[in-house]
Amino acid sequence: GAVVSQHPSRVICKSGTSVKIECRSLDFQATTMFWYRQFPKQSLMLMATSNEGSKATYEQGVEKDKFLINHASLTLSTLTVTSAHPEDSSFYICSAWDRGGYTFGSGTRLTVV
Amino acid sequence: QQQVKQSPQSLIVQKGGISIINCAYENTAFDYFPWYQQFPGKGPALLIAIRPDVSEKKEGRFTISFNKSAKQFSLHIMDSQPGDSATYFCAASKAGGTSYGKLTFGQGTILTVHP
Numbered sequence A: 001g002a003v004v005s006q007h008p009s010r011v012i013c014k015s016g017t018s019v020k021i022e023c024r025s026l027d028f029q030a031t032t033m034f035w036y037r038q039f040p041k042q043s044l045m046l047m048a049t050s051n052e053g054s055k056a057t058y059e060q061g062v063e064k065d066k067f068l069i070n071h072a073s074l075t076l077s078t079l080t081v082t083s084a085h086p087e088d089s090s091f092y093i094c095s096a097w098d099r100g101g102y103t104f105g106s107g108t109r110l111t112v113v
Numbered sequence B: 001q002q003q004v005k006q007s008p009q010s011l012i013v014q015k016g017g018i019s020i021i022n023c024a025y026e027n028t029a030f031d032y033f034p035w036y037q038q039f040p041g042k043g044p045a046l047l048i049a050i051r052p053d054v055s056e057k058k059e060g061r062f063t064i065s066f067n068k069s070a071k072q073f074s075l076h077i078m079d080s081q082p083g084d085s086a087t088y089f090c091a092a093s094k095a096g097g098t099s100y101g102k103l104t105f106g107q108g109t110i111l112t113v114h115p
Helices: none
Strands: A004-007 A010-013 A019-025 A032-039 A044-051 A067-073 A076-081 A090-098 A102-103 A109-111 B002-008 B010-014 B019-025 B033-038 B045-050 B056-059 B062-066 B072-077 B084-094 B107-115
Touching: A004 A010, A004 A090, A004 A109, A019 A090, A019 A109, A032 A067, A032 A076, A032 B056, A044 A067, A067 A102, A076 B010, A090 B002, A102 B033, B002 B084, B019 B084, B033 B062, B045 B056, B045 B062, B045 B072, B072 B084
Parallel strands: A010 A109, B010 B107
Antiparallel strands: A004 A019, A019 A076, A032 A044, A032 A090, A067 A076, A090 A102, A090 A109, B002 B019, B019 B072, B033 B045, B033 B084, B056 B062, B062 B072, B084 B107
């Protein structure tokens, strides 16, 4: 089946630095990638939708200058958390639609100290 | 109108019992209704999904029941096992062109199956 590879699985960074998270579709072309954030014991909240070759669409309340999304190819989308602060600590998950349904990455646990 | 409401928030079941989780939606344009299982520290994994042209779908121990008129759908886990202990999310989306748009998730149900 379809696989989305997400890296890194966990990262700890200092406050004020930037962190890049990568999602690759391994055996299919992901025209659209969805980025979610999940706080402990809560549901997945959609942050943005990225389309290959065009600007991402951000959900209301999500700062596009803080969460930079690049979808330069049909198999790679990246999320960069810029100038990270402790409140950005969360579980970030990407997802893409393949013919059989949505496939999710394994998630990235970001801890900002 | 984009909300999907899920209940219960948590569920405790004995091994071998039936686990039932319910979801309700408002947007009649939704036409894809999946259920996901998530273990701590992992991304969600698709369990089973249904489209509104059928009222029930069964895959192994997992069954989705779908009631289009009531705008409700539910997940039944038969012969629940301790390994089924996880968080379950219902979701919904609608087709857009040749693909599907964003998923709207329910709030999640923490299932605990006691041995």
